[in-house]
Amino acid sequence: MDGIYDRQAPKRPVNLSLNEDLVRRAESLTGNLSERVEKLLADYVATEERERDERGRRLDATIAALNEFDAIHGSFADQYLDDL
16 A cells, blocks of 8 residues: 555544444454554555546547547548538
8 A cells, every 4th residue: 555645644533423333343353443444445545546547548548549540530420511
């Protein structure tokens, strides 16, 4: 997870509403719930950012392919513009 976020940034309290039983059970499984939640949140952010970047790359590739097709074959709309 190194490099995903600034580990030296100051901590701040946040107000979350979580199921009391779930929190109690999670606390019994980990020594530091805040640290564990921070790790899970960092993993989530990294995954979402990777997926967003991948969607952007696929979109860029699609646009490039359509532009290449248009340069070779012309626009699909050209046949209709001639009729106007």
